[in-house]
Amino acid sequence: MQPYAIGVDLGGTNLRAAAIDPQGNVLGKLRGDTRLDEGRDRVIADIVTSIRTLRDQCGAQQLRGVGVAVAGFIDLDRGFVVGSSNLRAFDRFPLRDDISQKLGTPVILENDANAAALGEKWLGAGRDVNDLVLLTLGTGIGGGIISAGRVLHGAVGMAGEFGHMTVAPFGNPCGCGNTGCLEKHASATAIISMARLLQLGEDLTAEDVYKIALAGGPDAARAQHIFRIMGESLGIALANLVNIFNFPLYLLSGGVLAAWDLFAPTMLAEIQRRSFTYRNTKTRIEKATLGSEAGLYGAAYLPFLLEA
Ligand SMILES: [Zn+2]
Numbered sequence: 001m002q003p004y005a006i007g008v009d010l011g012g013t014n015l016r017a018a019a020i021d022p023q024g025n026v027l028g029k030l031r032g033d034t035r036l037d038e039g040r041d042r043v044i045a046d047i048v049t050s051i052r053t054l055r056d057q058c059g060a061q062q063l064r065g066v067g068v069a070v071a072g073f074i075d076l077d078r079g080f081v082v083g084s085s086n087l088r089a090f091d092r093f094p095l096r097d098d099i100s101q102k103l104g105t106p107v108i109l110e111n112d113a114n115a116a117a118l119g120e121k122w123l124g125a126g127r128d129v130n131d132l133v134l135l136t137l138g139t140g141i142g143g144g145i146i147s148a149g150r151v152l153h154g155a156v157g158m159a160g161e162f163g164h165m166t167v168a169p170f171g172n173p174c175g176c177g178n179t180g181c182l183e184k185h186a187s188a189t190a191i192i193s194m195a196r197l198l199q200l201g202e203d204l205t206a207e208d209v210y211k212i213a214l215a216g217g218p219d220a221a222r223a224q225h226i227f228r229i230m231g232e233s234l235g236i237a238l239a240n241l242v243n244i245f246n247f248p249l250y251l252l253s254g255g256v257l258a259a260w261d262l263f264a265p266t267m268l269a270e271i272q273r274r275s276f277t278y279r280n281t282k283t284r285i286e287k288a289t290l291g292s293e294a295g296l297y298g299a300a301y302l303p304f305l306l307e308a
Helices: 040-058 095-103 112-123 188-197 206-215 218-245 255-274 276-280 291-307
Strands: 004-010 014-020 026-033 063-070 073-075 080-082 107-111 132-137 141-147 249-253 284-287
Touching: 004 040, 004 112, 004 291, 014 040, 014 291, 026 040, 040 063, 040 095, 063 095, 063 112, 063 291, 073 107, 080 095, 095 107, 107 112, 107 291, 112 132, 112 141, 112 249, 112 291, 132 218, 132 255, 188 206, 188 218, 188 255, 206 218, 206 255, 218 249, 218 255, 218 276, 255 276, 255 284
Parallel strands: 004 063, 063 107, 132 249, 249 284
Antiparallel strands: 004 014, 014 026, 073 080, 132 141
């Protein structure tokens, strides 16, 4: 039997696990709910059970390790999850060592957005490059930086907080203490807030705003304006990233990518206008391809990276 690693994606809603070989073939996959309402021990027991199930299926001898992607900051030295709003019960709990002891297998923790960037590099839109940036556009904005094939962590693992880049000096206030953060102007939440401000409706989803923009009529013009603001904000952020990194590839992921045709022209024009590097190099700004599977695949890739 071939070597493989197990990736786990621990989200606030879903708990997923997959056994994947070094070539990226998925040997087995499990999916369940993250039963947070039944307590931390229940969730850990579910993680351990899912890893054991896959290990029994694929062979204990060939298992190279386990990677776990978690929504939250990771204290890499201690193997803690710190300050995750989705997983409060895990705050400062030694998750890595706890799972590792229960299984007798090495475990690596990684932030979910970093894992997603790694997944895209390994099996997704970034397969042909070693350096990329992934921006995840959801209720907030996060992402990851892959440099020379590895996650760039920074001093304590807080690199890649793209959502809190300033894109408007006097823009909307953000919970982080800043004003004009990217995620206050380009996330799904920001789209909904802007729609409310422009009196398009009170309880809209980002998808509703997208549909209004496509429908025509006076409301459509205001909804389209929201996506232009989103594109402009993303363009400013991406122009800065292109200037800083000179990477060949910048990926965007998340549900709001459905509105690509509405925000991308403004975004690309803004990058073109603001980045000398972009104008003079072959820099690609593209959609990520793995969707919500990216973090799971990236988690499974972590043990192989240790061997490399
Ligand atoms: Zn902020």
